[in-house]
Amino acid sequence: MRLYSACIEWLFAEEVDSFADRIRRAHAGGLTAVEFWRWTDKDLDALAAALKETGLAVTSLVAEPMIALTDAANRQAWLVGLTESVTVAKRLGAPVLIAQAGDDLPGRSREEQRRALTETLKSGADILEGSGVRLGVEPLNIRIDHVGHFLDSTREALDIIDDVARPEIGIVYDVYHSAVMDELTEDVLDDRLDRVFHVHAADHPGRNEPGSGGIDLAHRLDWIFANGYAGAVGLEYRPTRAGADAVKAAIASLGG
Secondary structure, eight states: OOEEEEETTTTTOOSSSOTHHHHHHHHHTTOOEEEOSOSTTSOHHHHHHHHHHHOOEEOEEEOSOOOOTTOGGGHHHHHHHHHHHHHHHHHHTOOEEEEOOOBOOTTOOHHHHHHHHHHHHHHHHHHHTTSSOEEEEOOOOTTTTOTTBSOOOHHHHHHHHHHHOOTTEEEEEEHHHHHHTTOOHHHHHTTOGGGEEEEEEOOTTTSOOTTSSSOOHHHHHHHHHHTTOOSEEEEOOOOSSOSHHHHHHHHHHHTO
16 A cells, blocks of 8 residues: 655645644545645644644655755754754654755865765764654756756765665655656666655646646556555645545546
């Protein structure tokens, strides 16, 4: 049974009310898990209460602060934030924190930036060790949504994870970002699927609900699960239709 996680930054957000009520709407709509981005702009007490009330799981949230890990000068500030993010993740029961590399810095070589990113992740692994929380670095497409981002290649992300060589550090594989960059899932993940801690899904064009575009999402997810992935799939898309029935239809298009 696959676990689908509603990204409540975009899903179940139709009504103007508290962010925590999106958890309740997801539960009423038949979802068993949610995820969201930043935690520093949320009422954590209200989120914890809604999660306890509904029994929903949190699959992931963002490790803050969201600053460039390609800049060694940011390392200490990010590590302090990571420590706080781990505490929040443990409180909410989230097994995965998500990080992004940051923009390609002008005047810095890729080698220098990659070295800074790798060393920062190694230091982060020391903080994560024994916590029960892991960190996934997410490559992003640079053609539409994140022009100028440093890390747009799944293969390069996996190479960096191999350089870090710590079980606490892996990647988030976003099928949408990967497809926009013309990657084939089975090629880029190949024999390194064990480094994937979390998966995101959206269709293209538009980054809308699965089934609305041309990405072979069901096929790609079938391959991922058939080859041993056992984590959650985050429904991180911009909905064109509101309501739980639309979310259920999106899940059905992915194979249920």
